[in-house]
Amino acid sequence: MPSTDWFRWTHRDSMYNNFKTGIPTFIIKQADYFQSWLIIRLDNAVTIGTLTANELDNVNPEDVAASIRTTNLYATDERNTNLEHIYSGAFPTFEKWIDDGNEVRGISFILKETADYQRIHPSELAEFGYRFGDIESQFVAIHNYASHNDFVTGLPTFTEDEQNYVGALLFKQGFAQTQEIPFLYFVIQKFNFDHLNEQYRTNVILALEMGIDRFSNSPYLSDEEKRRLALAYGNKIFIHDAPASQTEAGRWVQNGDDNHIYINWGQFLDNNGDVNQSALAETLIHEIMHVAGYSHIEIPPNAKSPGCGNTSGDEYFDSPPLRAECVIGNNQSLLIN
Numbered sequence: 030m031p032s033t034d035w036f037r038w039t040h041r042d043s044m045y046n047n048f049k050t051g052i053p054t055f056i057i058k059q060a061d062y063f064q065s066w067l068i069i070r071l072d073n074a075v076t077i078g079t080l081t082a083n084e085l086d087n088v089n090p091e092d093v094a095a096s097i098r099t100t101n102l103y104a105t106d107e108r109n110t111n112l113e114h115i116y117s118g119a120f121p122t123f124e125k126w127i128d129d130g131n132e133v134r135g136i137s138f139i140l141k142e143t144a145d146y147q148r149i150h151p152s153e154l155a156e157f158g159y160r161f162g163d164i165e166s167q168f169v170a171i172h173n174y175a176s177h178n179d180f181v182t183g184l185p186t187f188t189e190d191e192q193n194y195v196g197a198l199l200f201k202q203g204f205a206q207t208q209e210i211p212f213l214y215f216v217i218q219k220f221n222f223d224h225l226n227e228q229y230r231t232n233v234i235l236a237l238e239m240g241i242d243r244f245s246n247s248p249y250l251s252d253e254e255k256r257r258l259a260l261a262y263g264n265k266i267f268i269h270d271a272p273a274s275q276t277e278a279g280r281w282v283q284n285g286d287d288n289h290i291y292i293n294w295g296q297f298l299d300n301n302g303d304v305n306q307s308a309l310a311e312t313l314i315h316e317i318m319h320v321a322g323y324s325h326i327e328i329p330p331n332a333k334s335p336g337c338g339n340t341s342g343d344e345y346f347d348s349p350p351l352r353a354e355c356v357i358g359n360n361q362s363l364l365i366n
């Protein structure tokens with residue numbers, strides 16, 4: 030049984046990236062410094078809503094197959110206000126919270142015109158890797174079956190008796206897209222953001238993702254530095270708003286196993302209050318290099334970057350944290366980190 034974290038993190042990452050939701054396919058590839066996961070991004074195919082735990086028969090929210098089955102059956106049952114005219118199915122986001130004393134769960138309702146429900150015989154799925162009782166293999170097989178049959182992708186609904194048929198929602202062209210994302214996109218969602226102004230959460234996540242997207246092919250870090258950087262994201266990392274006394278744009282403080290990164294927002298905001306995402310990404314990858322164990326001397330007075338690629342021999346600008354800044358946009362923006 031896959032962990033519900035994969036679903037929750039894919040959903041959240043998709044929202045950070047301006048989609049309504051996302052769902053993993055469990056198609057995983059090994060890349061140089063981290064795995065890549067193929068995920069489904071959904072926007073115009075879904076309406077996001079909630080159902081109470083009661084409406085879902087109090088199904089165990091950590092049981093992936095049972096939650097998906099119950100949610101699909103609810104959304105397509107005509108007794109539930111004729112929803113079958115609107116939806117071809119529904120999937121839990123695996124988010125839950127208390128609203129007015131009731132436990133509610135996040136639901137992605139799939140609009141009827143965007144996806145077809147099909148009953149597929151298991152023998153048709155065997156060549157795509159389908160294994161009875163293996164949930165991840167069912168996601169993989171139905172995605173591959175769908176894409177071989179001119180759909181974008183597909184999802185198992187777990188609504189049929191699996192011995193005879195497999196229930197699947199198959200998304201039509203234009204109503205879903207797939208994307209390979211680095212596994213590190215999931216890892217950074219485990220950072221602690223409790224001490225960060227909520228309005229900046231998405232900025233931090235997207236700036237971290239910018240660094241993750243760019244470092245593995247960058248000429249500015251060695252293989253060993255990239256390997257250690259990739260591992261460093263998995264540490265216990267707390268992202269904070271900086272105290273008013275902090276002059277640096279970013280600051281890293283280690284306390285036992287805990288790593289604290291303080292962001293001085295005043296250094297990143299333009300006149301409209303918009304965050305300079307590239308500068309933020311430079312600062313964050315610099316601080317993560319500190320988490321990885323790399324350091325630098327204090328910035329010399331009147332220091333000026335010789336330019337990315339020309340830093341050799343410059344003790345400050347050629348240090349690994351400063352070279353990591355170059356990964357983002359060939360720039361060391363001279364914010365003090």
Ligand SMILES: [Zn+2]
Nearest residue numbers: 315319350366
């Ligand atoms: Zn530093």
